[in-house]
Each structure stands twice: as structure tokens, then as C-alpha cells.
Amino acid sequence: MTDPISDMLTRIRNATRAGHPEVVVPFSNFKKKIAEIMKKKGFIERISENSENGKNFLKMNLKYSQNEKGSKGSYIQGLQRISRQGQRIYVGKDHIPVVRNGFGFAVISTSKGLMTDNEARRAGLGGEIICEIW
Helix, strand or coil, X not given: CCCHHHHHHHHHHHHHHHCCCEEEEECCHHHHHHHHHHXXXXXXXXXXXXXXXXXXXXXXXXXXXXXXXXXXXXXXXXXXXXXXXXXXXXXXXXXCCCHHHHCCEEEEEECCEEEEHHHHHHHCCCEEEEEEEC
């Protein structure tokens, strides 16, 4: 696996399309921070760290809503990796993008750690745009 963040986002995307209640990804602190941001924004219900056969995993319970017809829909409508290993995308504090007219958010790696786009704007920090979630 060359890009673990893209792998995590793809696993989440596939699980939401299939209607799975949870996603399990290999653990890293960076992935955990992205998951915590998603939980804080209301896209994930619960995050837990599990260990099996000496390997650590991150288990995320996805959040779904039910409409009046009884079918469930995921809170996560889309995920997109922006900065890749072959092409890093950096922005200054004045050029942080607005995702889906404010209905989504971008995860930005700043000098103060991972933040959402709104937090980075308020702090006056730019950085690397990791991904967009809506």
C-alpha cells in the first residue's frame, strides 16, 4: 500500500455505499486524528482502537440517518483525497478552499496539527490540504 490515507478514505467510501455500520482500518496516529475530526463534525458515531495478533486497528462506526420511507442514508456523501504523495497541495491562509459551499469541510495539516478548514481560517494558518469530506 503506497498511500495509507487514500486507503482509509476508500474503505470509508466503500462501506458507506454498501451500508456497512463500521469500518476497520490499520492504525496510525494520523488516521486517528482524521477520524476524530470526522467524529467532531458528526460523520462518525464512535472510534475505537483494537489490537489483534499484534496489529493495531482503528474501528469507526459510521453514522446513518433514516428518511420517512425507512431507508437509511449515510451522513458521508463523498470523500476526496486532495494532496497525494506525488503531488502535494499547499495553500496559504487566504486561499483555503470552501468545500461544497460550506456543506463539507477540508482537513488541513498545519504547523499546529490537523484542523478543519474553518479552524485554520480562524487561526490564520495555511498548510497542506489532506482531503475534503462532504
